[in-house]
Amino acid sequence: MSLRRLGPVAALARHAVLLASGALMLIPFVWMVSLSLKPPGEIFRAGFSLLPEQWYAVENYSRALTASPLPRYMLNGVLVCGAILSLQIAICAPAAYALAKLRFFGREGLFTLVLIGLLIPHEVLALPLFILAYKLGLLDTYAALIMPFAVSPFGIFLFRQFFKSIPDDIVHAARLDGLSELAIVWRVMLPMAMPAVIAFSIFSIVSHWNDLFWPLIAVRSEQLMPPPLGIMAFKNEEAGSDYGPLMACATLVVAPLVVAFLAAQRWFVEGLGGGVK
Known part of the structure; x- marks a missing residue:
């Protein structure tokens, strides 16, 4: 069989795999x-139905918003x-600029430490961070x-890769115009790297919005709980086995992330593409 005949078959197979993978991710x-x-009566019914026979959306979403301080949880998440x-x-933008455009002793060693930081799960550092927060009296505070999470190795890596793709002539021209290195970062490099900033912003917001x-x-303190922890408290105290309001809470928490990603999808893809050149 010729390659031309295999082409459409291979493309169809690829699309089938992608559609199946997407469906598996979207089903939950x-x-x-x-x-x-x-x-409640339809949730545990043996038969499968995607749409309800009796619409109970108003009751579930009303209870989700009133039976627990869900708006407060979401405001905490935003803050x-x-x-x-x-x-x-x-922090990451100046650090990435230094690693991408400045020449100094130990630069490659510092970048190696950044790559090592990418390999260390944050959960590994939970115990020393907890002890440090306790010693500083920061527990149960914003x-x-x-x-x-103030320093992100992934942010430094992504910005560095994007900054390296920007021609050095632009940096030299900015220096000739009298700009300091920090001014070059904020007034020249960062505006040009806006797709990378948007891509990193989506990664950061999704990661910390969903962090439990x-x-x-x-x-x-309940007044400080972010959305995932607030949903957990709502399940334990209010919802019990009533999963309709609990799923309404989860839907309201996930919805802003979906909207933000769909709105910034083009810049997200462009930012990742520029960051791995």
Whole structure:
């Protein structure tokens, strides 16, 4: 059989695999939304139905918003994710610029440490970070949720790769115009690397918005709980075995991430593409 005849077959097979993989990833989210629309009697029914026979969306979503301080949990998530992202960009961008465009002793060794940092799961550092937060009196505060993530090895790596793709002539021209190195970072490099900034922002927000492990250790006060920990508290205290409101809570928490990703999808792909050149 010729390569021309194999081409459409291979393309069809690739699309089939991609569609099957996408469906497997989407099924839990579709099922979550479906359960959030159903009354308790239909959730545990033996038969399968995607749409409810009796729509119970108003009751489930009303209870999700009123039976627990879900708006407070989501506001905490916005504050924590926004503070973490701001600190990460403020620290990672100058560090990445130094590794990409400056020549100094030990540069390659520092970049090697960044790569090692990429290989270390954050959970490995949970115990020393907990002890440090306890010694500093930061437990059960916003600072305990923010400070451990202020530096991101992935952010430094991504920005460095993108900065390296920017011609050195632009940096030299900026220096001739009298700009300092920090001014070059904020006024020249970062605006040109905006796709990488958007891609990293999505990674950072999704990661910390969905984080349960560290908040479960660091905070106890309900007023400080981010969305995943708040949903866990809602399950234990309010929802019990009533999974309709619980799935409504989960849907409301996931929805902003989906909207943000769909809105920034083009820049997300462009940022990753530029970052791995």
